[in-house]
Amino acid sequence: MGHDKEVLQDLARRKELAREGKYIPTLQDLLLGCPWYRDSQEADLAAYCDRLISRHMHFFEQLSKPLCSALEKIKADDEFILSEYVRVVINVLDEKGGEIATRRGGISLAEIALRLKLHLLYDGNNSYRADIVERLAGGWFRDLEELRPIYFFHMLGIMMNQPRFPRLLSPAKSIEFGGELHDTAARLDQLHHGKNTGGLDIGKLEPVTEEMFKLDGLIILKSLGGSTAIKSSEIVKDFEPLVNKPVKTILKPDNITMISDKLNLEFPHAIKITSAVLSAVKNSGDVLYIAPTILVGAAGSGKSEYAKRLFSLLGIPHAYYSCAGVRDSTFGGTSRQWSTSQPSFPVETIRQHLVANPGIILDEIEKSDSSAFNGRLTDTLLVFLERSTSRKYTDACLMSEIDLSHVLYIATANSLDGISIPLRDRCRILDFPTPSPDHTAVLAANIIAKIRLERDIGSIWLPDLDAVEIEAISEIWRGGSLRSLRRLVEGVLDARDAAEISMMN
Numbered sequence: 231m232g233h234d235k236e237v238l239q240d241l242a243r244r245k246e247l248a249r250e251g252k253y254i255p256t257l258q259d260l261l262l263g264c265p266w267y268r269d270s271q272e273a274d275l276a277a278y279c280d281r282l283i284s285r286h287m288h289f290f291e292q293l294s295k296p297l298c299s300a301l302e303k304i305k306a307d308d309e310f311i312l313s314e315y316v317r318v319v320i321n322v323l324d325e326k327g328g329e330i331a332t333r334r335g336g337i338s339l340a341e342i343a344l345r346l347k348l349h350l351l352y353d354g355n356n357s358y359r360a361d362i363v364e365r366l367a368g369g370w371f372r373d374l375e376e377l378r379p380i381y382f383f384h385m386l387g388i389m390m391n392q393p394r395f396p397r398l399l400s401p402a403k404s405i406e407f408g409g410e411l412h413d414t415a416a417r418l419d420q421l422h423h424g425k426n427t428g429g430l431d432i433g434k435l436e437p438v439t440e441e442m443f444k445l446d447g448l449i450i451l452k453s454l455g456g457s458t459a460i461k462s463s464e465i466v467k468d469f470e471p472l473v474n475k476p477v478k479t480i481l482k483p484d485n486i487t488m489i490s491d492k493l494n495l496e497f498p499h500a501i502k503i504t505s506a507v508l509s510a511v512k513n514s515g516d517v518l519y520i521a522p523t524i525l526v527g528a529a530g531s532g533k534s535e536y537a538k539r540l541f542s543l544l545g546i547p548h549a550y551y552s553c554a555g556v557r558d559s560t561f562g563g564t565s566r567q568w569s570t571s572q573p574s575f576p577v578e579t580i581r582q583h584l585v586a587n588p589g590i591i592l593d594e595i596e597k598s599d600s601s602a603f604n605g606r607l608t609d610t611l612l613v614f615l616e617r618s619t620s621r622k623y624t625d626a627c628l629m630s631e632i633d634l635s636h637v638l639y640i641a642t643a644n645s646l647d648g649i650s651i652p653l654r655d656r657c658r659i660l661d662f663p664t665p666s667p668d669h670t671a672v673l674a675a676n677i678i679a680k681i682r683l684e685r686d687i688g689s690i691w692l693p694d695l696d697a698v699e700i701e702a703i704s705e706i707w708r709g710g711s712l713r714s715l716r717r718l719v720e721g722v723l724d725a726r727d728a729a730e731i732s733m734m735n
Contacts, residue, residue: 257345272618297322447476455629477586527662530711533642541589548589554597559605573627587636595641596648615656
């Protein structure tokens, strides 16, 4: 018992050091409730990988070049594909096995991989949950009577009651996982030769039921501030559905292949873009997430339409924000001290759709005004595009913190000129191709389909273009802007109408 108390006291000291940024917690520390380094998951991941590189780079270089590259990327905090880099490291470590020899003994590569898996688990990716549960069942504390139940119940809290993790799972998955943890408790006792030496009575554990998981969403706003400020009653009325209540999340779809096929059919020139974006979606956690992305391409290449269609097919409610000419920082909201107060654009988008992870299309982001007189849009966006800061965004209108880390951003631009380096660094930049003449027939058919919807008529009244019409358009349109292609298609339709009228006369 005395030894147990010493361990707990030492853990309390390490917790404080970790919060202060003076200690990088071990996997064992984290599983016992120690916070991330500097109380930030992103800072912890970067610091941990930095330490691995500084201490063991020679070993890793001999082990795997891709592993070294991925560690460097994580250290640099390239968050837009951070989880992909983490998976690269995990896969190499799991495949290679073994340990790093040090003066204090060996460092298991499996141990390093498991610590990285815990990061992905906290982000809602349950691919590695079995590994964590297995470690829980194996336990480090078989000889510590007091710590064993503490260890179990802390993990139970992580997996079930943390604000982020359990609500990333559907109720069915949560119940399944709860049962898995229940079995783990029994396995812990079996490791003690069937004796409940840690004082954990399996028979008294509360059965796992769906009632435990009624919070099917994310709590992103715990309270509203400024009860005596201007417009307070109006703000309370508008945001009452969000305060301390689970907000629905859009989960990763099961039909990603079908979505890919539809996008490739509608945007045949952007197949590589679709592959890159949907690959990231496929590898994300249960809650659908796309890292901030800038689509850079020629005017009229279909960037904005692509972003809208992508969100629609993924089932993501979305809002459009035209950046051209914007010369202030109102995207980030305005103070409730003013009569014209309004919440930030992401907050308002969440309120309108009652979804924690809506999409926002930032159109023509490079065309926002560069003057800082009333605040720059590009500067305002920085806090929203980084998950570590958007997770605790203080909205001036709400006068309280709100978690905006699940909002999806896709920006469009004709070039990177006018986009600041800090903003570029926070986004994944994809070169959006220009349509070529090879795509004329498919794109023309897509345009005809859109015109049918706009005019609310069927294919009988507006049939597809025939081979002669396609050839005529191809003689003029040699690739490039979809707007000019649409004008040509509309010109062909006008010629059809004129010919029919002439025949009637």
